[in-house]
Each structure stands twice: as structure tokens, then as C-alpha cells.
Amino acid sequence: MQEYSGTIQFLDIEGGVWVLTLPSGEHYALFRAPKELLQEGLEVTIQGQIKEDMVTVAQVGPVLEVKSFRRQP
Amino acid sequence: MKFRRWLGLCCAGLMALLLTACGKGSTPYDSIVVNFVNTATPSQIAAIAKEYHLTLRPSSNSAFARQEAIYLFDVDADHLGSTRRLVKRLTDEPLIEYAHPNYQFQAAFVPNDRLYPQQWNLRAIRMPEAWDISQGEGVTVAVVDTGVTRVPDLAQTQFVKGYDFVDDDEDPEDLNGHGTHVAGTIAQSTNNVLGVAGIAFKAKIMPVRVLDANGFGSLSDVVEGIRYAADHGATIINLSLGSRASAQLMEEAVAYAHSKGVTVIAAAGNENSNQVSYPARYPHVIAVSATGPNGEKAPYSNYGVGVDISAPGGAKTPDHPEYGILQQTINRRNPNEPVFAYFQGTSMATPHVAGVAALIQAQGIKDPDKVEEVLKMSATPVPGDKQNFYGAGRLDAARALARATGRQEENPLVLWLKDFLQYLNNNGYLNPRFWFDGGPIALVPKLLMVVGGYIILVLIRWWLAPKRLLQTVPLLAGILLGSAGLFPLQGLAIVGGPRWPFQLAGSSLPELGTAFAQTHALNPLFASVLIPGLLMLLLLGHRRWRWAVIGLCIGMASHLLLSGSLFYEGVLWLGSSAWLGRSFLLFNGLLCLGLAYLGAQAATESQSTATELALRR
Structure with missing residues (x-):
């Protein structure tokens, strides 16, 4: 399990997709994200796993399966 | 000596080609219009008709036509050469102002759907001219996606049985909205006054659900979906989906579909990177990048090695949502509610190509390699495309259909020469995936x-x-x-x-x-x-x-x-x-x-x- 820190964003692409945007600008599509996580602009650290075998409509970047998260101070 | 003769023939051939490329094909006509001077009396008109052995009829019953003394006579297509001489002789008659062939002008098909004016994307790929030739009759397009819901503007669209691989049942309802939007671009019910138009609106949709309500799915479901579509009569598979990782199962599935004569089209991906997603990147898959209303690559679209062609995918801005692609779909928050929505993405570009592919297939070109060739050869090349944003160029439905129709009629030698010219012009001189770099030459x-x-x-x-x-x-x-x-x-x-x-x-x-x-x-x-x-x-x-x-x-x-x-x-x-x-x-x-x-x-x-x-x- 790895940690990923960044900002939660809703991208208006393919009808809309929630992503974690890293400071580098890279997007991670959020898979199995709890509702509380999905707030535009939230600064968070997510513990999760990259799902290599997932297929998406969004195609915005790697799929990150969320196991848990914490807000950044 | 032989070489000189060969060169001479080549030059003559090229010149003939350049000349024919400049002129348009002849417009059909089946009658000749004769306009007599206004002072001509009925007996004088009858005398001329007798002299030339013509059966003249008034061009219409309008008062204007009678006053202007405009008459028609019918000609048959077998005597066009003698007709031309006759027209010239008639024009020389002092009682006749002019005589000329009564060309039949056809207005391009413009659908009456109320929101059609918002569909800049369909005009960008020149749909009205293409619809004159084909509307996709008899072709089945599989939408392997989040499912398809029969919203009101899909009511007249024909469907064939599909499957839901997410829930493993026979009801591929869409709980996301993506698949319904994509299906709308391909075959939204058109010329039904309501809503918007679709590209191949007489084609049949096969809904295959492989992605869930959030737009995620497993590789194995997608693979099954592709094989299902290929085995159940789809001749086009639209894959507005992708993964960053290559997988042998997926590659084999698209190769299987291709071997069964299916044209497979997939989205290049939305990372603005030069790493095209899978399955778009595989051989036998037409990879589509997205353009905005100005024809430029959309900011999100992937590009580079693997991109075969570009099509409108939308490029929305906060002030201009209408720069997206408009179709009817479902509201994701309430899947029972149909909405007209502007989406953007390479997923939206992909069904443009799938729709035009359906029109091409309806013209009798079934072999997936031929369909791909027609799409690419008819695309408008983009000069100076060093990073391969656009592949062979921007999708052009009108030229694709003209080409698809021409294939069956034209002399193979002329076709070969035209192919060769366009081949050089497109600068797809060798396989662009490996060799292509730099802009086309003048x-x-x-x-x-x-x-x-x-x-x-x-x-x-x-x-x-x-x-x-x-x-x-x-x-x-x-x-x-x-x-x-x-x-x-x-x-x-x-x-x-x-x-x-x-x-x-x-x-x-x-x-x-x-x-x-x-x-x-x-x-x-x-x-x-x-x-x-x-x-x-x-x-x-x-x-x-x-x-x-x-x-x-x-x-x-x-x-x-x-x-x-x-x-x-x-x-x-x-x-x-x-x-x-x-x-x-x-x-x-x-x-x-x-x-x-x-x-x-x-x-x-x-x-x-x-x-x-x-x-x-």
C-alpha cells in the first residue's frame, strides 16, 4: 500500500470524473472513493493501490483504488 | 528511350489527374431548358419545335414561366453528345434567348432536429454531404461501454440484442451516461424534430455493458464484450475506453474481432500525453485523437505513436460549454432522467469515426483494412504535425463517402494514381507508426x-x-x-x-x-x-x-x-x-x-x- 498526496478535483471529461491531482499535475482516477473524499479542492493523503488491470471511460491517468485517506493539515 | 517514354506517360498521367482533380464531376440532367424571347408567339414556338423534332412542354404552370416563355424538352442520357450540338444550334436561333441543360441541383441533407444547429461537430466533419450518400442502413455498431439507455431521442433508432457483462444479464441499461452519449453520436434518432442528430442514424446499435456506473470496468469484462460483439454480428466495435497497461488478452480480442471482419475503433485517451492508451494503441485498432471546434487538438487529447485519425471530441471552456459534443443521455445522479448534455473527451471523438465507418460499410466496403484506408485517405492532412496530434488528419465524412462510392465505380488505374498522389500527400509514405516525422511537403x-x-x-x-x-x-x-x-x-x-x-x-x-x-x-x-x-x-x-x-x-x-x-x-x-x-x-x-x-x-x-x-x- 502506498500513499499519494494531492488535491481532489472533479474533471469535466467524459461526463465527469473525480481525480487526485498530484503537485506534478498528474491525475489519478479515484476508484471506490468514499463520498466524504469527493470534495473539490480537498487536500488529502490517500492510502491506496494502483489498479493496472482496470479499464475506464475517463482515461485520465492511473486508477487509484482508495483504501483510506486523511486530510492534510 | 523506354525510360523517356515512361516518364512522359507518368507526366501526362499526373497532368490529367491534376486537371480532373480541379474540375468537379458532371452534374446530371435529363432535360433541356429553352427560353424563347418574350415576343415569340405560340405558332413560332411550335414551328421551331417541329423544325428540330422536339416535344416542348412549359417548364411549369407558373405565370412567370408562361410570361418568360420557358420550355423544357426531355433528352435521354445516351445521346448527350448530340444534345450538346443541338443546344448550340438552338442558342443560335434568333427567337431563343438561351438553351441549356436543366441541371438537377441537390441540396445537402439537413436534419430537422431542433438542436442540430448546436452540433458544430457534425458540420466540421461535413455530415450533410455525407448523408446524401449514406445513412448507415444495414450496419450494426457495437457500443462496448457503460451500457445504452433508450432515451427519447433514441426511440426511432434500431437496436439489436446486447449483453451486460457487469451484472451478467441481458439488460445493458446505462447507469453512467457515457455509453448512451456515445451511442447518440453514432445513431441518435435523426430528422425526428426532437433533439439532436447522429451520424449513422439508420445503423443498428448493439449495446454491450462492460463498465459500471462510475465508468470503471475489469479487463476481462471488456475482453468478453469485444468477443461477444464480434460473434454476434457487429461489424464495427466502438471502444470509448482504455487502460494504461497493455494486456495480451485485450490484444488478442481486438485481433480476433479484426480477423472476423470487424472494424475496431478506440479512444486515444485523455492525459494530454504522447502515450496512447490501450487498446487504441494495438494493431488492427483505429486510434482516434480529439479536436475542438477550431479543429486544433483538444487540450486533454493524447497524441503521438499510434494515433490514426482525429475527430471532434470537444474542448469546453468555463464560458463555452457548447464547445463540447451535444447528445441526449441520462443524468448520472438520476438514471431515469434523460438530459441533453455536452461531453468532451477522446471517447466523444471515437464514435464520430465509428459512425462514418458505418456509412462506409453501408456502401459495401466491409474489409476492416479497406474501411481504415478510406477513413485515412479521405482525412484532411494537417501540415507540420510533427508530434502526430492528428494521425492521417481530420475526419472528413463527405470525402470518405465520395471515396467509398468512387471505389466501386472508378477505373483501377485512375484509383491507383489517385491513391498514390494522396498517399504521398498524406505523407503516410511508410507506416507512420514507425517512420512518420515532419510535415507534408508542398x-x-x-x-x-x-x-x-x-x-x-x-x-x-x-x-x-x-x-x-x-x-x-x-x-x-x-x-x-x-x-x-x-x-x-x-x-x-x-x-x-x-x-x-x-x-x-x-x-x-x-x-x-x-x-x-x-x-x-x-x-x-x-x-x-x-x-x-x-x-x-x-x-x-x-x-x-x-x-x-x-x-x-x-x-x-x-x-x-x-x-x-x-x-x-x-x-x-x-x-x-x-x-x-x-x-x-x-x-x-x-x-x-x-x-x-x-x-x-x-x-x-x-x-x-x-x-x-x-x-x-
Whole structure:
């Protein structure tokens, strides 16, 4: 399990997709994200796993399966 | 001799092609309009009809037609040649103002759907002209996606049975909205007043659900979906989905579909990266990048190796949601509520290509490689596309359909020549996935320069010389070097290797001065009579080489005269005055022409003398 820190964003692409945007600008599509996580602009650290075998409509970047998260101070 | 005849045939063929490319095909007509002078009496009209053995009828019952004395008579298509002569004779009659064929003009199909004016994307790919030819009858397109819900604007669209691999049942309802939107672009019910239009609206949709309500799915479901579609009669599979990782199962599934004659089309991905997603990147899959309303690559669209073609995918801005693609779909928060929504993404670009592919298939072209060829060859190439944003170019439905229809009618030789021309023009000279780098070359000017050189050669030969005295091979080599160079080489590059050897070999002498500079302007030291003049002084005494120099003068004359007139792109160091640059090129072109004439005269005289001397001995 790895940690990923960044900002939660809703991208208006393919009808809309929630992503974690890293400071580098890279997007991670959020898979199995709890509702509380999905707030535009939230600064968070997510513990999760990259799902290599997932297929998406969004195609915005790697799929990150969320196991848990914490807000950044 | 054979070589010269071959070259002559090629040039004649190319010229004929250029001429036919300029003109449009003849418009059909089945009657002739005859407008008599207003003072012509019915008995005079009857007398003329009798004289020419015509059955005249009033063109319409409108008062205007009677007052203007406009009549029609029918002709049959087998006698068009004699009709033309008849039209000319009629026009010469003093009682007739004019007579001309009654051309049947067809207005392009414009659907009556209320929101059609918002669909900039359909006009961008020239759908109205394409709809005149086909609307996708009899073709089945599988939408392997989040499912498809039959929203009201899909009510008249035909569906075939699909499957839901997410829930493993036979009800592939859409809980996300993506698949319904994609299906709408392909075959939204059209000309039904309601809502928006779709591209191949008489095609059948096969809904195959492999992605869940959030747009995620497993590789195995997608693989099953592709195989299901290929096994159940779909001839096109739209894959508006992707994964970053390559998977052998997926690659095998698309290869399987291809082997069953299915055209597979997939989205390049939305990361604005040069790593095209899978399955778009696999062989046998047409990978689609997305463009916005201005035709430029959309900011999110992937590009680079693997992209085959581009199509509208939308490029929304906060102020302009309507720069997206509008279709009817479901509201994701309430899947029972139909909404018209602007989406953007390479997923939206993909069904544009799938829809046009359906129209092409409806014209009888089924083989997936042929369908892909038609799509690519008819696309509008984008010059200077160094990073392969657009693949073969921007999707053009009208040209694709004209091409698809033409295939069955045209003579194979003409088709081959056209293919070859477009082949070079598109600069897909070898497989772009490996070789393609750099913009297309201005082909028409180059070809005209070659043809122009040949015409000058023919003229000089006609003025001067007994054919047998001309040294053909050095002469032609000189013409090629002076006029166009081996220009197709300019478009080539070996991945990772230097480009300069190709640019050097691909340049003609006038272009050598700026072969490595980022400009199309000509260097006056090279684009002038200077070098051929010096070479002529040095080599006029040499039996073979002088013919190469004469050829060089001919080729350069053609290049400089055309550069100075039709295709002027500037001359270095002469300031911004186009007038000065043009004059310089034209003047030097004439000098080269004169030099070629004098050189050829001197050479043939000395050769004749030599031959006479040899005969006397």
C-alpha cells in the first residue's frame, strides 16, 4: 500500500470524473472513493493501490483504488 | 528511350489527374431548358419545335414561366453528345434567348432536429454531404461501454440484442451516461424534430455493458464484450475506453474481432500525453485523437505513436460549454432522467469515426483494412504535425463517402494514381507508426515543377534537336535535380536517426541553399543562373556531362519560373518586397531557359559535326 498526496478535483471529461491531482499535475482516477473524499479542492493523503488491470471511460491517468485517506493539515 | 517514354506517360498521367482533380464531376440532367424571347408567339414556338423534332412542354404552370416563355424538352442520357450540338444550334436561333441543360441541383441533407444547429461537430466533419450518400442502413455498431439507455431521442433508432457483462444479464441499461452519449453520436434518432442528430442514424446499435456506473470496468469484462460483439454480428466495435497497461488478452480480442471482419475503433485517451492508451494503441485498432471546434487538438487529447485519425471530441471552456459534443443521455445522479448534455473527451471523438465507418460499410466496403484506408485517405492532412496530434488528419465524412462510392465505380488505374498522389500527400509514405516525422511537403508545386521541366524539355527538343542526339539519362537527372529533387525523401526519417541526409537528398539545387534552415525562402546564390552558368562554362565540352547541365538549366528554369509566379515563398536577403524577389526568380528562370537553349544548340551542333566527320571518314 502506498500513499499519494494531492488535491481532489472533479474533471469535466467524459461526463465527469473525480481525480487526485498530484503537485506534478498528474491525475489519478479515484476508484471506490468514499463520498466524504469527493470534495473539490480537498487536500488529502490517500492510502491506496494502483489498479493496472482496470479499464475506464475517463482515461485520465492511473486508477487509484482508495483504501483510506486523511486530510492534510 | 523506354525510360523517356515512361516518364512522359507518368507526366501526362499526373497532368490529367491534376486537371480532373480541379474540375468537379458532371452534374446530371435529363432535360433541356429553352427560353424563347418574350415576343415569340405560340405558332413560332411550335414551328421551331417541329423544325428540330422536339416535344416542348412549359417548364411549369407558373405565370412567370408562361410570361418568360420557358420550355423544357426531355433528352435521354445516351445521346448527350448530340444534345450538346443541338443546344448550340438552338442558342443560335434568333427567337431563343438561351438553351441549356436543366441541371438537377441537390441540396445537402439537413436534419430537422431542433438542436442540430448546436452540433458544430457534425458540420466540421461535413455530415450533410455525407448523408446524401449514406445513412448507415444495414450496419450494426457495437457500443462496448457503460451500457445504452433508450432515451427519447433514441426511440426511432434500431437496436439489436446486447449483453451486460457487469451484472451478467441481458439488460445493458446505462447507469453512467457515457455509453448512451456515445451511442447518440453514432445513431441518435435523426430528422425526428426532437433533439439532436447522429451520424449513422439508420445503423443498428448493439449495446454491450462492460463498465459500471462510475465508468470503471475489469479487463476481462471488456475482453468478453469485444468477443461477444464480434460473434454476434457487429461489424464495427466502438471502444470509448482504455487502460494504461497493455494486456495480451485485450490484444488478442481486438485481433480476433479484426480477423472476423470487424472494424475496431478506440479512444486515444485523455492525459494530454504522447502515450496512447490501450487498446487504441494495438494493431488492427483505429486510434482516434480529439479536436475542438477550431479543429486544433483538444487540450486533454493524447497524441503521438499510434494515433490514426482525429475527430471532434470537444474542448469546453468555463464560458463555452457548447464547445463540447451535444447528445441526449441520462443524468448520472438520476438514471431515469434523460438530459441533453455536452461531453468532451477522446471517447466523444471515437464514435464520430465509428459512425462514418458505418456509412462506409453501408456502401459495401466491409474489409476492416479497406474501411481504415478510406477513413485515412479521405482525412484532411494537417501540415507540420510533427508530434502526430492528428494521425492521417481530420475526419472528413463527405470525402470518405465520395471515396467509398468512387471505389466501386472508378477505373483501377485512375484509383491507383489517385491513391498514390494522396498517399504521398498524406505523407503516410511508410507506416507512420514507425517512420512518420515532419510535415507534408508542398506536393503540387513540386509535381508542377517536374512537369514544367518536362514541358520545357519537349519544347526545346521540338525547336532544336534530332531526338537521337539528346543524351537522355544525364539530361533527365539534371532536370530532376534542378526542378524538384527526390522530394519524397524529405518526408522520411529514421526514428532516432538524423534527418539531414534525407533533406539533402530530397532538395533540388535551388533549395539547397536553405535545405537546413527553417524557411521555405530561397537562397539567391543557389536559386539563380549562377551555378548552372558556371557548370555550363566548365562542362560544355564534355559529351555526357553537358547534357546533365542542360537538364539542370531546364529544371531550374521550371523551378524558378514557378517559384517566382505561382508558388512564391520569399527570397533571402532581398528584403520583404515580394516584387523584388519575384522579379529576381523570374529573371533568373528566363536566363536558365536561355542558357538551356544555347547549350543545347551548341551541343547538338558539335555533335552533328562530330557525326558528319565520323561519316565522312
